[in-house]
Amino acid sequence: MQNSDTTKYIIHARIKADGVIERPDVIGAIFGQTEGLIGADLDLRELQRSGRIGRLEVNIKSNMGKSIGTIEIPSSLDKVETAVLASSLETIDRIGPCIANINISKIEDVRTSKRKKVIERAKQILHEMFDEMLPESQEITDEVRQSLRIEEITAYGKENIPMGPNVIDSDAIIVVEGRADVLNLLRYGIKNAIAVGGTNVPQPVIELCKKKTVTAFTDGDRGGELIIKELLQVADVDYIARAPDGKGVEELVQKEILKSLRQKVPVEQALDYYQVSKKRRVAIVEATKKKIGGKSEHVVSEEIELSPKEELIVLEQIAEHDRPKISEEIREGREEIEKEEKESIFQEHIEQLSGTLSARLLDESNSIINEVPVRDLASALKGSNGHVTSVVFDGVITQRIVDIASAKGIVNLIGAKMGNVVKSPASMHIEASSEL
Numbered sequence: 001m002q003n004s005d006t007t008k009y010i011i012h013a014r015i016k017a018d019g020v021i022e023r024p025d026v027i028g029a030i031f032g033q034t035e036g037l038i039g040a041d042l043d044l045r046e047l048q049r050s051g052r053i054g055r056l057e058v059n060i061k062s063n064m065g066k067s068i069g070t071i072e073i074p075s076s077l078d079k080v081e082t083a084v085l086a087s088s089l090e091t092i093d094r095i096g097p098c099i100a101n102i103n104i105s106k107i108e109d110v111r112t113s114k115r116k117k118v119i120e121r122a123k124q125i126l127h128e129m130f131d132e133m134l135p136e137s138q139e140i141t142d143e144v145r146q147s148l149r150i151e152e153i154t155a156y157g158k159e160n161i162p163m164g165p166n167v168i169d170s171d172a173i174i175v176v177e178g179r180a181d182v183l184n185l186l187r188y189g190i191k192n193a194i195a196v197g198g199t200n201v202p203q204p205v206i207e208l209c210k211k212k213t214v215t216a217f218t219d220g221d222r223g224g225e226l227i228i229k230e231l232l233q234v235a236d237v238d239y240i241a242r243a244p245d246g247k248g249v250e251e252l253v254q255k256e257i258l259k260s261l262r263q264k265v266p267v268e269q270a271l272d273y274y275q276v277s278k279k280r281r282v283a284i285v286e287a288t289k290k291k292i293g294g295k296s297e298h299v300v301s302e303e304i305e306l307s308p309k310e311e312l313i314v315l316e317q318i319a320e321h322d323r324p325k326i327s328e329e330i331r332e333g334r335e336e337i338e339k340e341e342k343e344s345i346f347q348e349h350i351e352q353l354s355g356t357l358s359a360r361l362l363d364e365s366n367s368i369i370n371e372v373p374v375r376d377l378a379s380a381l382k383g384s385n386g387h388v389t390s391v392v393f394d395g396v397i398t399q400r401i402v403d404i405a406s407a408k409g410i411v412n413l414i415g416a417k418m419g420n421v422v423k424s425p426a427s428m429h430i431e432a433s434s435e436l
Contacts, residue, residue, distance in 0.1 A: 007054060007074040010108040011086045015060070017067040019098030023058045026071065029095040030056065034088045042085055052076050053085075071102070082107060152186055153179070156194060157204035164191035172213040174261075175205065175237070177227060180250035181217075188254045193217070196227065201234050209235040215264055217241040219248040232267070239264040346414050349392040350433045354416075359393030366390060377401065381408055390414070397421060397430060 015026060031044050040046070047053045054074030060067055071089070075082045086104045094100055156163045162179040170192040176182060178195050185193045196205055209231075216231050218224030220243040231237050241264035243249050244256060252260070349360055359377045361370045361384060369388055372380045374395035381391070381404045390412035391405060397415035399422060405413050406425045418432040 006051070006076045007110050008077070009075045009079075009082045010110060011071075011073040011075060011082065011089070012105045012108060013071040013073075013086070013089055013102050014105050015058075015067075015069050015071055015095075015100060015102050017095055017098040017100040019065065019067065019096070020062045021060060021067045021095050021098055021100070023060055025096040026058045026060065026069070027056055029092055029100070030071075030089065033092045033094075037091065038084055038088050042081060042088075044085075047077075047085075067098070152191070153182060156208070157202070159202050159204060161195060161197070161202055161204060163194035166191040167194050167208075170212070172215070173208070174215045174217050174241075175209070175231065175235075176217050176249055177219060177224070178250070181248070184250045184252065185257065188257060190257070196231070198227070201230055206235045209237065213238050215239040215241055215261065217243075217249060217261065217264075219243050220245045221248070228270075232271070237267050239266055240270050241265075346390070346392050346412070346433075350414065353392060353394040354433075355394065357394050359391060359395065361388045362390040362392065363387050364389050378404055381405060381410075384408055392433075397432060399423065402428070402430065 034044055036043070044053065053076070057072040058069060060069035073085075075085065077085065086107060089102050090104060092100060092102050152165050153162055154165055154167075155161060156167065162182045164182060164186055167173050172192065174185065174190065174193040176185070176193050176195055178197060182193045182195050185191075194205060194208070196202065214235070214237045216228050216237045216239070218227050218241075224242060228237075228240055241260050243252055243260055247256070249257075345366055349362070349366075353360065357374045359372055359374050359380070360368050361372075361380065363369050364387075369384075370380060374393050377391070377393055377395070378401065381388070381401075386409065388408065388410060391410055392412075392414040394416050396417045396419040397413060398419045401415075402413065402421055402424055406428055410428060412429045412431075414431050414433055416433050418430075421430070424430050
């Protein structure tokens with residue numbers, strides 16, 4: 001009998017037979033048809049008697065006059081001998097009275113499976129048993145600091161709102177999203193932060209904001225923007241600070257926290273960006289003036305202490321921070337207005353020229369100087385006297401037309417469709433009427 005402890009390989013084979021066969025038939029065929037085939041050293045009976053191969057496991061199922069099944073043979077032979085033994089099984093072509101076919105599907109290395117078990121168990125031992133070892137010196141320091149921060153964090157009101165120990169006494173507070181944000185600010189000595197716990201701002205925080213100079217400091221994601229919008233609707237916020245895009249306040253290091261707080265924007269400058277209603281805008285501005293004595297000045301938390309070098313860096317960052325997000329919104333709004341104005345100016349000419357294959361040369365007041373067929377537009381532009389500022393035509397805008405119009409100082413070039421234009425002057429407005 002094969003001792004499973006010495007098994008190195010397992011031969012896996014599939015068997016098909018054109019008839020009904022059973023397990024004893026398969027075993028008899030294997031021993032009988034391989035006898036003397038590959039030499040006395042690899043005779044299956046002798047190998048099994050000496051324990052070098054184990055018990056043959058055969059599973060057979062019959063259905064509709066056909067039989068299929070699997071064969072497993074444990075082997076403690078080496079690779080070469082095991083491969084030869086496996087290949088000898090494929091020479092069997094008949095089992096009992098039936099034509100049969102045996103194919104080797106794979107040879108499994110038992111030691112590989114054992115290695116995987118060893119690796120998994122080693123990982124488990126490492127995780128469970130070595131975690132109890134003493135921490136390194138830095139880990140000890142960090143653990144003590146963390147416990148100190150947890151001891152310093154306090155709760156505000158009946159709702160047990162997480163906050164720093166100086167929120168009540170400080171004139172300026174920082175409103176953050178959650179407890180983790182408060183803990184991270186405490187780590188760097190900022191003790192006047194209070195959490196709102198999400199978009200549903202607690203009433204005690206709303207009341208507290210009426211008495212303090214408030215900086216809303218939120219994550220640099222969509223959630224942070226939504227929290228600011230709600231704060232602007234329900235609370236008296238004076239300044240808005242955001243973490244860098246894609247980062248949360250709890251992830252920031254000291255330098256990033258200081259930079260974000262120094263780059264805070266007065267709430268009056270952000271009302272357009274956060275789409276605050278006109279009635280609410282008036283209330284915010286009045287509340288801000290009342291809290292800071294009618295002046296517009298930055299109130300920085302007294303808990304943030306900077307070295308002279310850090311102060312210089314912050315001043316440089318403030319000087320560079322003269323383009324907040326609302327500037328981009330204003331620019332886009334102006335571009336949209338200019339586009340709409342151009343559409344209304346040329347719309348009448350576009351409608352009248354549609355389907356005529358004609359072109360109109362217009363002056364500064366958009367009066368018609370000349371009307372010519374599109375095929376003569378290039379010649380007409382070349383012969384213009386410099387009074388033409390706009391061209392509207394029922395044709396395709398080509399690079400040649402653009403170049404001629406640019407040479408003549410044309411400001412607006414409006415065609416029916418846009419052709420292959422690879423170079424367009426920055427001083428010229430080029431538009432296809434199909435896109436207007």
